[in-house]
Amino acid sequence: MRTKEVVIIGAGKIGRGFLSDCFSKAGYHLVFVNGSPRTIDKLNEAKEYTIFTSSPEGVTSRVITGFEAYSSQRDFDMVVKRLSEIDLACVALYPTAYDNVADQLVGAIRKRMADGVEEPLNVLFFVNMVLVSDIMRKKILERLSNDDEIKYFETHVGLVEALTQRGGYDPTPEMLEQDPLAISTTPGDVLPVGDNFVGEKPTDIPSMQFLDRIQGRLIRKVWCGNMSHCTQAVIGRYKGYTYIYECVRDQYIRKVVDYAIAEANFGVGEEYGFTQEEMFQHIYKKPWKDKLDDTAKDFVTRVAADPMRKLARGDRYVGPALLCLKHGKMPFFLARGAAYLFLYKNDEDKSCVEKDKIIAELGIEKAIEKICQLDLSDANDKIIYDLILNNYREILDHEVYPDQMA
Numbered sequence: 001m002r003t004k005e006v007v008i009i010g011a012g013k014i015g016r017g018f019l020s021d022c023f024s025k026a027g028y029h030l031v032f033v034n035g036s037p038r039t040i041d042k043l044n045e046a047k048e049y050t051i052f053t054s055s056p057e058g059v060t061s062r063v064i065t066g067f068e069a070y071s072s073q074r075d076f077d078m079v080v081k082r083l084s085e086i087d088l089a090c091v092a093l094y095p096t097a098y099d100n101v102a103d104q105l106v107g108a109i110r111k112r113m114a115d116g117v118e119e120p121l122n123v124l125f126f127v128n129m130v131l132v133s134d135i136m137r138k139k140i141l142e143r144l145s146n147d148d149e150i151k152y153f154e155t156h157v158g159l160v161e162a163l164t165q166r167g168g169y170d171p172t173p174e175m176l177e178q179d180p181l182a183i184s185t186t187p188g189d190v191l192p193v194g195d196n197f198v199g200e201k202p203t204d205i206p207s208m209q210f211l212d213r214i215q216g217r218l219i220r221k222v223w224c225g226n227m228s229h230c231t232q233a234v235i236g237r238y239k240g241y242t243y244i245y246e247c248v249r250d251q252y253i254r255k256v257v258d259y260a261i262a263e264a265n266f267g268v269g270e271e272y273g274f275t276q277e278e279m280f281q282h283i284y285k286k287p288w289k290d291k292l293d294d295t296a297k298d299f300v301t302r303v304a305a306d307p308m309r310k311l312a313r314g315d316r317y318v319g320p321a322l323l324c325l326k327h328g329k330m331p332f333f334l335a336r337g338a339a340y341l342f343l344y345k346n347d348e349d350k351s352c353v354e355k356d357k358i359i360a361e362l363g364i365e366k367a368i369e370k371i372c373q374l375d376l377s378d379a380n381d382k383i384i385y386d387l388i389l390n391n392y393r394e395i396l397d398h399e400v401y402p403d404q405m406a
Contacts, residue, residue, distance in 0.1 A: 003085075003087070004027055005029045006028045006029075006089065009092070010090075010097070011043065012092065013168025014166075014168050015092040016032065017051055019191075022189055025207070026205040026206060030067040030068070031082050032068065035071065035073050037071040040069045050182050050183070051063075051064060052175050054185075072100055076103075076104070080104060081111065083107070083108035084108045087119050087120060088121075090124045090125075093127065094309075102136060102140050105123065105140055108121065109156075119156075120156050122157075122197050123157065124161075126162045126164045127164070128222055130215070130218055130219045130223070140157075155198070158197050160194045160196055160214075161218050162194065162214075166188040169185070171184040189206075193208060195211060219268055223267075223268055227264055229244075231253075231260055232257055232300075234343070235256060237344055241300055242300060243298060245298070247300065259332075260333040260337050263329060264334060265280060267331070305346075305351070307341050317338035322380060325380040325384070326380070335391050339389075340395065342364065342388070355371060365389060
């Protein structure tokens, strides 16, 4: 019988904020796994940490206690043991950690086989990327040794996409003074997950919602919602803003974002069978006037982070732009957002430094082709390339801002 325990792989803002809050409220025992021994040691030493939730009504706090915490680098065998005993796991990490996560899951599969465990293991991916379950499936299959292991994996392990419906921000100095391990989040207790579990779905988590078309919904979230957020940040950074609420108050940024959303909504809706009403309801849960609150000071550098990933072919600019062209719409403003991301500067962001190094070595023309993974012999790829390049040049040449726009 399934125990009320969950392994949370990734002890960052989403893992220790959004996920731990929802699962602990449902009475689940939390087992954190993280690569860094330093983070794990701090958690084990303190034996608790505080989640601060900021909203227009104020800031509330909740202390999380009674958890386990292990380092996948140092405590790998214990991580495998706990994954072999617990039937529900969540992953809240980015691609650089996926090989290590695959190693953990393969170790757990082998131990569950050896121990004769017949209960399924379902792994939920709370990552703002598309098709992560497909990536993880491939990595796991590459590591399995024989047909028996593959059969066990295919019949006993569920890889389930999920939506991250809650933000995680840098704690304020006041929060950190109260608790050095503080996590800062926005409100929300909904856990939207795919309905493709292996075996019975958990029914004892009130916040968990099971959704069909989960890959389409995830693509909609990342290529429309996260794209719009990133576009606010990169234009805001170019104009000298520090916080997202400053970007939201800028008329020019709102205009570019609105048009980019319309393009992305069209392409994703046409491809995945969502009506435009469904698409716009998903994005415009709040009108702009309701997003002006400055309670949660979300940094533009956090939202714009990792431009190499976000500019890649399967991510939030080129992905929806290709769908627009496939279905007959010109993705001008998606390309404009991508151009601003190519112009984004942050010397403390390794991905941004890598992007700028490629631009310096190859020039912007070859950099766009390389970073966005575009094939210039393909007609649609060439259109996207031209749009990004010409937007990039136009922004540098003219720096069009609200007082210059009709």
